[in-house]
Every structure is written in structure tokens, then in C-alpha cells.
Amino acid sequence: MPDPVLSYALPVLLLAAFPFIGGLLRGIDRKITAHMQSRIGPPVLQPFYDVIKLWGKKPFITSQFQPVLAFGYLGFSLMAAAILVFRLDLLLLLFTVATADVCLVAASFNSKSPYSHIGGMRELLSVLSYEPVMIMSIISIYFATRSFLVGGIFSLAYPLLLLLPGVFVAMGFVLIVEMKKSPFDISASMHAHQEIVRGVFTEFSGYTMAMVELGHWVKMMLILSIMAYFWAPNLLIGVGLALLLFFVSLVVDNIYPRLTWQRMLKTTWTFGFTLILANLVALFLLGGV
Amino acid sequence: MDIMNKARVKSPWVLHFNCGSCNGCDIEILAALAPRFDVERFGIINIGNPKQADVLLVTGPANRRNFRVLKNLYDQMPETKVVIVVGSCGSTGGVFYNCPNVLGGVDKVVPVDVYVPGCAARPEQIIDGFILGLQKLAEKGKKKVEGR
Numbered sequence: 001m002p003d004p005v006l007s008y009a010l011p012v013l014l015l016a017a018f019p020f021i022g023g024l025l026r027g028i029d030r031k032i033t034a035h036m037q038s039r040i041g042p043p044v045l046q047p048f049y050d051v052i053k054l055w056g057k058k059p060f061i062t063s064q065f066q067p068v069l070a071f072g073y074l075g076f077s078l079m080a081a082a083i084l085v086f087r088l089d090l091l092l093l094l095f096t097v098a099t100a101d102v103c104l105v106a107a108s109f110n111s112k113s114p115y116s117h118i119g120g121m122r123e124l125l126s127v128l129s130y131e132p133v134m135i136m137s138i139i140s141i142y143f144a145t146r147s148f149l150v151g152g153i154f155s156l157a158y159p160l161l162l163l164l165p166g167v168f169v170a171m172g173f174v175l176i177v178e179m180k181k182s183p184f185d186i187s188a189s190m191h192a193h194q195e196i197v198r199g200v201f202t203e204f205s206g207y208t209m210a211m212v213e214l215g216h217w218v219k220m221m222l223i224l225s226i227m228a229y230f231w232a233p234n235l236l237i238g239v240g241l242a243l244l245l246f247f248v249s250l251v252v253d254n255i256y257p258r259l260t261w262q263r264m265l266k267t268t269w270t271f272g273f274t275l276i277l278a279n280l281v282a283l284f285l286l287g288g289v
Numbered sequence: 290m291d292i293m294n295k296a297r298v299k300s301p302w303v304l305h306f307n308c309g310s311c312n313g314c315d316i317e318i319l320a321a322l323a324p325r326f327d328v329e330r331f332g333i334i335n336i337g338n339p340k341q342a343d344v345l346l347v348t349g350p351a352n353r354r355n356f357r358v359l360k361n362l363y364d365q366m367p368e369t370k371v372v373i374v375v376g377s378c379g380s381t382g383g384v385f386y387n388c389p390n391v392l393g394g395v396d397k398v399v400p401v402d403v404y405v406p407g408c409a410a411r412p413e414q415i416i417d418g419f420i421l422g423l424q425k426l427a428e429k430g431k432k433k434v435e436g437r
Contacts, residue, residue: 030329034329034330037324039327039329039330040327040330041327042330042332043299043330043332046299046300046332048296049295049332050296050302050332052292052296053296053300054341056293056297056369056430057369058368059367060365197337197338198336198338198341201338201341202338204340204341205341205367206367209341
């Protein structure tokens with residue numbers, strides 16, 4: 001008989017905390033980035049100020065469908081997070097994340113702005129670059145645990161990281177693409193580089209932008225949580241690992257310039273696929289399966 | 290709505306438009322963004338997108354070529370917003386005063402809230418202008434609440 005607190009109350013609390021932790025991480029991200037550039041940087045709560053301010057701005061809707069899609073992006077991201085915290089199917093999680101991305105891309109194509117269109121195309125390319133790596137990672141998790149359920153990871157007696165170190169590193173690439181960090185930030189831009197204005201986010205403003213921002217935090221938290229599950233027996237170590245990779249992605253963001261989409265596809269596919277395949281071959285040869 | 294106003298003052302996103310300036314003021318604005326003055330510690334980001342911006346930062350005099358662009362950018366910014374003009378040219382027309390191709394200060398085209406004079410205005414002055422602009426932003430926010 002499963003404990004009702006552990007199986008229902010705790011996941012719901014975790015799900016509610018997802019956007020807040022994500023926002024805090026974004027604030028810490030901006031602070032660390034500023035310090036790396038020998039600046040002081042904004043307060044850690046800055047992302048929350050941004051979202052509250054955006055919510056209070058006068059609505060500026062370019063098409064009737066746009067708010068629906070912005071809400072869809074946030075909603076599907078939250079749904080994917082719910083699938084993760086309730087320990088359901090990893091494949092379903094992947095499809096829900098893809099649906100959230102489709103919402104974002106459809107919203108960017110739902111206006112006549114050329115910047116928004118370029119951003120949407122590039123967002124599709126970044127989906128193309130991380131989605132296969134994510135599918136392969138989930139298939140590897142299946143080979144290690146013989147289950148597509150998140151619960152399967154927890155039924156292992158030892159951490160998943162010992163079986164799948166290559167997959168963990170490959171997920172790092174997914175994290176950087178998903179966070180829209182520097183070598184792979186082709187679809188949207190912040191700060192100085194504005195050759196496509198704000199890319200896929202150009203046509204959002206006011207509360208639609210706030211929803212997209214929240215959805216972005218949830219998706220970032222989603223990938224970080226999957227990484228934390230690589231050390232499922234002791235989740236504190238898992239969270240530490242995820243935060244370590246978060247920090248690595250900030251370092252990479254600060255030392256690498258933006259790549260073209262061709263180099264982005266080459267990088268994620270060659271490194272991602274090679275790491276995962278090598279990992280799987282080793283797993284089969286050592287008889288871990 | 291106090292939280293909303295606090296957030297508004299703490300996160301002004303800037304749209305920087307060069308209205309035919311000599312780039313002197315623009316370099317000073319970039320200096321304000323760079324590590325020495327680092328205006329991002331006040332939450333100021335050069336966002337480059339009128340639909341998400343709160344502050345329109347204009348340099349240079351309004352002229353017959355680009356006043357439509359300036360007007361368009363101003364109209365694309367959703368409320369609440371303030372306009373800050375940086376430099377002598379933007380404030381009054383400066384050395385271009387009475388030129389046939391120049392309309393004069395930016396206030397001939399869009400309503401201006403804060404003037405930062407100087408040729409070129411220094412980063413300290415620009416930051417001071419920002420503080421004044423944020424006070425006006427807060428006032429506008431309060432008015433918006435009372436107007437409802």
C-alpha cells in the first residue's frame with residue numbers, strides 16, 4: 001500500500017515549487033554570469049521582478065491564437081513536469097515536451113514578423129538537435145532499467161550514473177540547448193546580440209511573454225530533474241550533480257560564441273550519439289543488461 | 290498593486306534607438322552597460338524589442354528621414370513606458386538646430402519624460418537620468434491603477 005503523502009502530496013508540492021526554483025536558478029545564473037564578466041549583476045530575485053512586470057504591462061496581442069499557444073507552452077511544460085514528479089512514462093514526457101515546443105514555434109509563425117519567423121525556424125532546428133539525443137538517452141535508460149517508467153530508475157539498487165555516464169554527459173548538451181545558452185542560443189537572443197531582435201520571443205509581450213518565461217523555467221527544471229534522477233538512491237547527490245552540470249553550462253555559455261545551426265547539429269549529434277552509443281556498447285559488453 | 294509597481298521600477302527593459310546621432314552618446318550608453326558601470330545590477334537590460342521594452346532611450350536629433358521609425362517604435366511599446374533622451378542633439382537639436390533636414394529635439398515627435406543633456410552625456414549622467422525616468426515610470430504606474 002503506497003503512502004498517500006509520499007505518492008500524492010509530495011509530488012504536487014514539488015510541481016508547485018518547480019517554477020519558483022526555476023526562477024531562482026535563472027537569477028543565480030544571471031548573478032554568476034555577471035560575476036564571470038567582472039560585473040555585480042542583478043539581484044537573485046530579478047527574474048521574478050521581470051515576470052511580474054511583464055504581467056502588468058498592457059496586452060499587445062498580434063493574433064488571437066497567440067495567448068492560447070503561450071498558455072499551451074506553459075501548460076504542456078507543467079504537464080511534462082507532472083509526468084516526471086508522479087514517476088510516470090518517460091516517453092510520454094518526451095512527447096509532452098515536444099508538444100510544448102510545437103506551441104512555441106506555432107506562436108512564432110503566427111505573425112508576419114520576419115524575425116519571429118527566423119526565430120521559429122531556428123527553434124525547430126534546436127528541437128531537431130536535442131530531441132534525438134533525448135530519445136536515445138531514454139532508450140538507454142530503458143536498457144539499463146528495463147522500464148520506460150521513471151519509477152524504474154528508483155527501483156534500481158545503485159545509481160543510474162554508474163551504468164550510463166556517457167548518457168549523463170550527452171544530457172548536458174540537451175540542457176545547454178534547452179536553456180538557450182551560448183553555443184546553441186541560435187533561436188533567441190538576450191543582451192547584446194540582437195541580429196534577430198529576440199528571435200522566437202519577438203512577438204510575445206506582456207502576459208504572453210510572462211507565460212513563455214515561466215514555461216522556460218519549468219522546462220529547464222525538467223531537464224535538471226532528469227539529471228538529478230541519475231543518482232536516484234540519494235537524491236541530494238543527484239541534485240548536486242544537476243547543479244554541477246548547471247554551472248558547467250554557465251561556464252560554456254561564457255566562453256563560447258554562438259554557433260551556426262549546421263555546427264550546432266553536427267556538435268550535438270556527433271558528441272551526443274557517440275557518447276550514448278559508446279555507453280550502450282560498453283553496457284552490453286560488460287553484461288550490465 | 291504595490292508589488293507590480295516595485296517590479297516595474299526594478300526591471301526596466303530598454304530599447305535603444307539611434308536617431309541619427311554621431312555615436313558619441315551611444316558609446317557612453319554601451320559604457321553604462323559594460324562592467325565599470327554595470328546597469329544590469331538595477332535590472333536594466335538592453336532588450337532591443339519594442340514590444341517588451343519599458344524605456345525608449347533615444348540619441349540624436351529627430352530628422353525628416355527617420356521620425357516615422359521613431360514614432361512607430363514608440364507606438365509599438367505597450368504601456369507603461371517612459372522616453373529618455375540622451376545628449377544635446379536629442380534634447381534640443383543641438384548643433385543641428387534649424388538645419389533644414391532636422392526637425393529638432395526628439396520631443397517634436399514623441400513625448401519625452403527625461404532629458405539627459407551633454408555632448409556626449411557621461412554614463413553617470415545617463416544613470417541619473419534613468420533614476421529620474423524610473424520615478425516617472427512609478428508615477429505612471431500609480432496613475433494607471435487609479436484610472437481603472
